[in-house]
Amino acid sequence: MRVLIRGVAVIPRPEAGVIPKADVVIEGRRFSAVVVGEEVQGPFDRVIEGEGKLLIPGLVNAHTHLAMTLFRGLAQDRPLMDWLEKEVWPREKKLTGEIVHWFSLLGLVEMIRSGTTAFADMYFFMEEVAEAVEKAGLRALLSYGIIAPKPERIEPELKKAESFAREWDGKAEGRIRAALSPHAPYTCGPEVWKRTVALARELRIPIHTHLAETREEVERFRAETGRSPVEWLEELGVFGVPTLAAHCVHLSEKDIEILAAHGVSAVHCPTSNLKLACGIAPVVEMLKGGANVCLGTDGAGSAGDLNMIEEMRLAALLAKVHTGDPQALPAPEALSMATWRGAAALGWGKDLGTIESGRRADGIMLNLAQVHWFPNHDPLANLVYAGQAADVDTVFVDGRFLLIGGELQTLDEEEILGRCRELAKRFK
């Protein structure tokens, strides 16, 4: 299969800016050429007209709980623990594999429609999530979320996490990879972490966890252990394994040095952090310190949606007010966080995240003919500061098209919306 995207504006990698017009060739699962100013030789199995469109690397959502689309809009504007204890946890007890499957599909439709091509998800019933991802055609790093506050929970939780990882890592033609996910330092003790690290090393897979999300959590942890959660995980040897750490809101200077020294990927989730009043993560400081910082939405139950364009915008805006510097986190840096930095965090760094010959063909096209892009002095700045999910016109992963001209290619949206509407009635 050889595909030509003809005469399209391209951002091959954010640091290099915008090529106003190029021909982009996909051969099989990879980009094979980005050609400017000369004729590209056919034949092609498919030609897609790129005029009036902007082609960028697919967006990477590095921290989600996909099936929590079920809880979108439910009992909003509540304190986190109150919301979890009274609203979410009682309902999560009623979850079944079937429900997780359908609400994962719902989240996948939303992600495709807003330009996400790869994501890192942590939840329960992960086999059902993985089947949904395989069907949808996205790329994902998936993990079972281990919560083991009591010793007797350790064995069954680790077993679930391990069996999922062994079964699914490398599946769906390599589009699905597995991770191990102790939920957080405050919900899993040293034994869980040590055994997870050993297993991650054996399976050569990463760890995906929550880290330093709220001030209270960090302060309590420090009072109990004499260490910050970051210091504690380092001592346990966790960061010897590639690690995605969601949130990273409350960090000391030393914490930032530790994250950077070990190449930990911090997943900034600005909407979720604001909405739950957690705080503003020190993104600029982490980037300056040399850490890899990428972006995530968190679950739609807490964040409202799975829209990565808005997370880019919010990250760029928040960094400015947080540092007092309007030049902080400029648009290209925000797009880097949403593309190649996310790809690196998920473990596809060498293979993904830019539009260059030899890289995996994961990309999206946005429609520039919308009024809110005009007069389009700078499409990259407009993408970050004015772009909308509805501008996403075409989406492909591994050279396979998931959305063309706004039409879903792999999923039946009507069926998914209908099933979710029915299933949601049990959760009022």
Added chain:
Amino acid sequence: MRVLIRGVAVIPRPEAGVIPKADVVIEGRRFSAVVVGEEVQGPFDRVIEGEGKLLIPGLVNAHTHLAMTLFRGLAQDRPLMDWLEKEVWPREKKLTGEIVHWFSLLGLVEMIRSGTTAFADMYFFMEEVAEAVEKAGLRALLSYGIIAPKPERIEPELKKAESFAREWDGKAEGRIRAALSPHAPYTCGPEVWKRTVALARELRIPIHTHLAETREEVERFRAETGRSPVEWLEELGVFGVPTLAAHCVHLSEKDIEILAAHGVSAVHCPTSNLKLACGIAPVVEMLKGGANVCLGTDGAGSAGDLNMIEEMRLAALLAKVHTGDPQALPAPEALSMATWRGAAALGWGKDLGTIESGRRADGIMLNLAQVHWFPNHDPLANLVYAGQAADVDTVFVDGRFLLIGGELQTLDEEEILGRCRELAKRFK
């Protein structure tokens, strides 16, 4: 003209929540009934099916510089003064009435498409802006922006402001009203303010200005005058006239008391304030103190777009992190700021801002069949935390339809985009 919107979900006013299904009747320029659970008597000149839609009061953007859509995306991520002095002001010298007219139309298309029905605009060539507004069919409070740092500028500036106000106040069947706009306390001296107040009293029109946007501006002002800009304006008697004060980021407790005591409307512009690293306005404190706080985008040159749904979301999110309270500024309050509080700020408080019998028929319908609304436990929360401009399906002002099923009714979008594309080439 009698119109029925049949079987629609309605938020008549945000505090009252969502009516899942109602028939809404418009007679002429006003709502005449919101009927639940019984048959509505015809005949009707037009029947609009509301199933799967959400009807809310039209959004009010209380601070814009419409024609600055011309500068969208231009030299972004720069310090404010650097951006103004090197990029914007030299280009503004090249502005003509024609250019302002077309880029105002561009902004009007964007506003209609994102659900704004009324706005407050301050700029130059305001006659051209007013003509564009009249054609588009929106409702607006318009004013010429007076900048008079030197004494010899006072007369010509006041004259322009006055002649525009006298000519346009009450025009376009009452949809256009005029205001007077000394640009800010630091760009206009006491004489300008005093004469503006006298003229505003004579013409019975409000004042629209910028207030306390940056810390430096407020500190310098206090050093020079011994007063905060708010205290200074109060002493000059400005707040005896209904006043819209854009930004209000850097306020003392006393300032907040003054604004509340005089019924000043503070226009919170969260995107612009973040993007220019100005700070986060004390919105919750102002509301608690009894001030009217509404929402604005500011110009698209600095803010990126004219999208009020995003300003609602950002206001709700920022208030939470700013106060440390996830219950701060809940979704209904954000929607109030974007609707009836904005209407009150623009001087239409008794006539506009809710969907109730006797009120002006300004409203918008959003398409609930989009994936990011599902499963829709709470349409009001979803509107604020997941809603997108592209969900706006239908827009009407004074009972006249400006957008139906995503189709513009009063403006020729293709012509406007084409003209703006050509005109923008002079401003690269």
